[in-house]
Amino acid sequence: GDSVTQMEGPVTLSEEAFLTINCTYTATGYPSLFWYVQYPGEGLQLLLKATKADDKGSNKGFEATYRKETTSFHLEKGSVQVSDSAVYFCAITGGGNKLTFGTGTQLKVEL
Amino acid sequence: DTGVSQDPRHKITKRGQNVTFRCDPISEHNRLYWYRQTLGQGPEFLTYFQNEAQLEKSRLLSDRFSAERPKGSFSTLEIQRTEQGDSAMYLCASSFGSGQPQHFGDGTRLSIL
Numbered sequence: 001g002d003s004v005t006q007m008e009g010p011v012t013l014s015e016e017a018f019l020t021i022n023c024t025y026t027a028t029g030y031p032s033l034f035w036y037v038q039y040p041g042e043g044l045q046l047l048l049k050a051t052k053a054d055d056k057g058s059n060k061g062f063e064a065t066y067r068k069e070t071t072s073f074h075l076e077k078g079s080v081q082v083s084d085s086a087v088y089f090c091a092i093t094g095g096g097n098k099l100t101f102g103t104g105t106q107l108k109v110e111l
Numbered sequence: 112d113t114g115v116s117q118d119p120r121h122k123i124t125k126r127g128q129n130v131t132f133r134c135d136p137i138s139e140h141n142r143l144y145w146y147r148q149t150l151g152q153g154p155e156f157l158t159y160f161q162n163e164a165q166l167e168k169s170r171l172l173s174d175r176f177s178a179e180r181p182k183g184s185f186s187t188l189e190i191q192r193t194e195q196g197d198s199a200m201y202l203c204a205s206s207f208g209s210g211q212p213q214h215f216g217d218g219t220r221l222s223i224l
Binding site: 100 | 146151153155204209210212213214215217218
């Protein structure tokens, strides 16, 4: 079945540091790829998506590129802020339309 | 767009009791999904509907669990004879068609005493 592996947290960064959260997947066919974010006390929010190879999803300064050859969808941001502190989930949809999530990576950004 | 709404936000019950959760999707969305999330884990798929038809159920959905979407709008998830292991956050999501992003509600947190 489909699976998603993402780097374990917590990841602790200073404000304005560069962020990378690694995500790799296994799936049959050509899945769509997503990053969701969960801020403290809130529900899951869609951060960005990519639906085909080499697509780049971007939102709020975050980016991720669909790399079919390495089955990866790493999340990056050039300069993080304290307000980016949250749990980030990588997810894919295979042929069945259901989302398969990674275990989540907690990001803590300090002043 | 009022978002996906779930009720209640938190449910505390004794082991062995039945509980029912409600989800109201975004109005124009024809697909509705249920997930379960335990502490420190990502959400796990339980089941989904297209309109009123339940199209897929996970093996996680034991016979104590039942979900309905009678008119293709809101959905209910019932757990009978609750067990300690049912304690989790139950998430509902909706989307407009296949392959479209799923939008999540804030979830119902179930605590079994």
